[in-house]
Amino acid sequence: MIEFTLPLPVSTNNLYANVRGKGRVKTKAYRAWIDEAGWSLKTQRPGSLSGRVKTAYVLPESCGLDADNIKALGDLLERMGVVENDRLIRDLHITFADRENVLVRLEPCPT
Numbered sequence: 001m002i003e004f005t006l007p008l009p010v011s012t013n014n015l016y017a018n019v020r021g022k023g024r025v026k027t028k029a030y031r032a033w034i035d036e037a038g039w040s041l042k043t044q045r046p047g048s049l050s051g052r053v054k055t056a057y058v059l060p061e062s063c064g065l066d067a068d069n070i071k072a073l074g075d076l077l078e079r080m081g082v083v084e085n086d087r088l089i090r091d092l093h094i095t096f097a098d099r100e101n102v103l104v105r106l107e108p109c110p111t
Contacts, residue, residue: 004046004103006073006076006104008060008063008065009073009076038079047082054092056094058095058102059094059096067094
């Protein structure tokens with residue numbers, strides 16, 4: 001099992017903006033979160049998993065996010081090489097607890 005923490009992600013509604021002449025682009029807030037969360041992840045050296053993955057996210061109770069508002073987390077895990085592809089997350093559990101950051105637990109998922 002791999003376990004680490006990440007800062008609270010940007011709401012899925014605020015990941016991208018429409019920019020005239022460019023189309024959909026990452027917002028400043030999303031780019032800042034990717035940078036902060038990426039460095040946090042690197043310092044924790046979580047390792048990686050290949051193939052199908054069971055994932056558990058424990059979000060802060062007071063975060064204000066909906067339980068299904070977690071797209072940025074899966075995208076970051078793939079971007080940083082922790083998982084092969086976020087499409088391989090096959091078993092996902094989301095809970096809330098009294099905490100300040102996001103706890104992420106990953107383990108191989110039986111086929």
